[in-house]
Amino acid sequence: MEKLYEDNPYLTRFSARVLSCVQGKKGWDVILDQTAFYPEGGGQPYDLGVLGDAQVLEVHEREGHVVHTCSAPLPVGEQVEGEIDWPRRFDLMQHHSGDHIVSGLAHAKYGCDNVGFHMGADVITIDFNVELTWEQVEALEAAANRYIWEDHPVQVTYPSPVELEHLDYRSKKALTGRVRIVSFPGADVCACCGTHVSSSGQVGLVKLLSCQKFRSGVRIELVCGQRAFSYLSKVWEQNRQVSNLLSAKPLETGAGVQRLLDENQALKTRVHSLEEEQFTALAQRYQGAGDVVLFVPDLGPDSLRRLTGAVQAACGGRCACFSGSDGTGYRYAVGLPDGDLRPFGKALNQTLQGRGGGKPEFIQGSVQASRSAIQDFFAAGA
Numbered sequence: 001m002e003k004l005y006e007d008n009p010y011l012t013r014f015s016a017r018v019l020s021c022v023q024g025k026k027g028w029d030v031i032l033d034q035t036a037f038y039p040e041g042g043g044q045p046y047d048l049g050v051l052g053d054a055q056v057l058e059v060h061e062r063e064g065h066v067v068h069t070c071s072a073p074l075p076v077g078e079q080v081e082g083e084i085d086w087p088r089r090f091d092l093m094q095h096h097s098g099d100h101i102v103s104g105l106a107h108a109k110y111g112c113d114n115v116g117f118h119m120g121a122d123v124i125t126i127d128f129n130v131e132l133t134w135e136q137v138e139a140l141e142a143a144a145n146r147y148i149w150e151d152h153p154v155q156v157t158y159p160s161p162v163e164l165e166h167l168d169y170r171s172k173k174a175l176t177g178r179v180r181i182v183s184f185p186g187a188d189v190c191a192c193c194g195t196h197v198s199s200s201g202q203v204g205l206v207k208l209l210s211c212q213k214f215r216s217g218v219r220i221e222l223v224c225g226q227r228a229f230s231y232l233s234k235v236w237e238q239n240r241q242v243s244n245l246l247s248a249k250p251l252e253t254g255a256g257v258q259r260l261l262d263e264n265q266a267l268k269t270r271v272h273s274l275e276e277e278q279f280t281a282l283a284q285r286y287q288g289a290g291d292v293v294l295f296v297p298d299l300g301p302d303s304l305r306r307l308t309g310a311v312q313a314a315c316g317g318r319c320a321c322f323s324g325s326d327g328t329g330y331r332y333a334v335g336l337p338d339g340d341l342r343p344f345g346k347a348l349n350q351t352l353q354g355r356g357g358g359k360p361e362f363i364q365g366s367v368q369a370s371r372s373a374i375q376d377f378f379a380a381g382a
Helices: 086-110 134-149 161-165 225-246 250-284 301-315 342-351 371-379
Strands: 013-023 028-032 049-051 054-062 065-070 079-084 114-119 124-128 155-157 181-184 188-191 206-214 217-224 290-295 316-325 329-335 354-359 362-367
Touching (some): 086 124, 086 134, 086 217, 086 225, 134 206, 217 225, 290 301, 301 316, 329 342, 342 362
Parallel strands (some): 290 316
Antiparallel strands (some): 013 028, 013 079, 049 079, 054 065, 114 124, 206 217, 329 362
């Protein structure tokens, strides 16, 4: 079988003769005498498109044959017309070439080896076996884009065994037989069976999105070409909306958000102080009262915990505080000095459709019950 994509990745239409067609688990498995459809391999997904009137659903290489899984059978022995889904193919070409450029430059600049590569629907990931700082990642991105914009030609060769012995190239495994070498002069030389752009400029743009520690190195997420442009356009639209909400210039939204965060923290501190005053005053009303059940409006979990602690210290018994409404349910916090509230908490949750737990002397959670049902629970001697 002639693999047309190896010599001309820009070929989108072709004719081929159907050598075999058998029904498989996912459709009809078709083998042709030649194909422009790239089969999944080397981290690159398979091509999609049509053969005759059938949709090509998957493409895999099996036992030396490129097998096209189609939506309908094709007549054996006849010629069929094939067409590649070109936008998908070109997107994959941009990303595969972008991976080579980034990986080659990372190897040259930081001694990284590409030990993992995956092309996903949203981003591609590259795993390097060396830890990189974000500053190094930014420098790598800048170098990759400079190389792209210089528009270097991409070369595909098949060196002889002797030539291969003297060639410094990247490969994840030892290779024998006919080896296909893809070269990005000045950036990367790598053994690769995938499809690539004809010059680095066609990658358009590389944007490195994240860098996280992974095993003994890092995992980098990136997008290239049209996908990078779409991603940055969405980020810009989000920033434009934030800019309008903050009444800040687009390049000053970070400072605007920081100002809001500072104001919010100041308000939280003020609310905390006012709550402490309120909780202290409320606790004094229950000095020495023994067991107490309180209902208070609109308190978050932390505030409810602090209120319970203040009242429990004053009342000298068990303090149970509830905050919420009959429509939405109630949060609760219960404290008992030197006690064990676990049996009580279990009964509370079972009776009032609740969930929660904690330490023997303090529990927190929520219940889906009315205020009257909660009061009845305690009135029954809980």
